[in-house]
Amino acid sequence: MLSKNNSIVLSKLKYRDNDLIVKCYTEQRGVVSYMLRGVLKSKKGLSKTVYFQALSQLQIEENYKPNQSLHFIKETKFNYIYKSLHTNIYKSAIVLFLSEILSNVLKEEEKNEDLFHFITASLQYLDNEDQFSNFHLLFLLKLTRYLGFLPENLDNDYAFFNLESGVFEASNHGIYSVSGENLTLLKRLLGTSFDALHTITIKAKQRQEFLNMLLYYFELHLGSFKKPKSLQVLNDVFR
Incomplete structure (x- = not known):
């Protein structure tokens, strides 16, 4: 047909x-x-x-x-x-990384128009944006909504975030509890749109640490998830 x-x-x-x-x-x-x-x-x-x-x-x-x-x-x-996605070396590194992520996590042979439109609109935004070094962080965080494990934002005044349960908590629960700079950045990104992303400044080391935390979050909630081979390339480009 x-x-x-x-x-x-x-x-x-x-x-x-x-x-x-x-x-x-x-x-x-x-x-x-x-x-x-x-x-x-x-x-x-x-x-x-x-x-x-x-x-x-x-x-x-x-x-x-x-x-x-x-x-x-x-x-x-x-x-x-695309005007720049495949020609700008920095954007190309993001594309390589995200294509590997999406190929890994998208399995369903049924339509999800909301997810499809989120991906296409986000990529078009990246194609036209000049400040994009943190794009992949917000993209992955927003992607969790469509995959079913968006961080619970009701109690984000709490001092910890539990990666295993996906909720903010008042006390530390060991290896799954996030605090400090990663927690602060998580809260900021949860309340941020792509259009406002340029207002958030992140140093390279913190960007890598936060990305590693996000990838671990994906591993905990998606049994078949594998850390992308292109991660090192992305880190090298945005060092």
């Missing part, structure tokens, strides 16, 4: 000599994998691979068949053409 589906490219994998398997997060079907036959065989085919860079926003005309693991693409065009 031919149909059109808005998509975000999560990853691509070379298959055999000339084929690619591309995993996308789509507006209508959640996670879908597509087989691109022969795209690495000729210059004409190779030119098509420009569409499938990490986190590209596409409109795909697909040949979708229920109960199959791989589907096929008849036609592709950009839904949004």
Whole structure:
């Protein structure tokens, strides 16, 4: 069945000599994998691979068949053409990191239009923003809402945050309790929009420590979560 589906490219994998398997997060079907036959065989085919860079926003005309693991693409065009996301070395590091995160955490083969629109709008914001060194922190924190473990914000005057339970608490509960600078930054980011993110200044060391805390938070709440291989690249770029 031919149909059109808005998509975000999560990853691509070379298959055999000339084929690619591309995993996308789509507006209508959640996670879908597509087989691109022969795209690495000729210059004409190779030119098509420009569409499938990490986190590209596409409109795909697909040949979708229920109960199959791989589907096929008849036609592709950009839904949004990035100005800087794939050319700015700092933004490219964020893109690499977030594409690995999203490929890891997005599993469902069912639509979630709110999540899809959050991702596309956030990436367009990043594409147009000049101050973005803390973008990935706020993106990950906001992503927890859609994954079901947004930090409980009702009692954020408390002196600790429990990573295991996801709530603010009045007392320390050992290895899962967050306090100090990470707690202060967590509270600030929870009350911040992307448009106001530039008002928060974070030193490189604290940014890395807070990111490590967020990744541990993901590990605690998502059993299959793996720390991204691209984390070191991101830390090196924003050192």
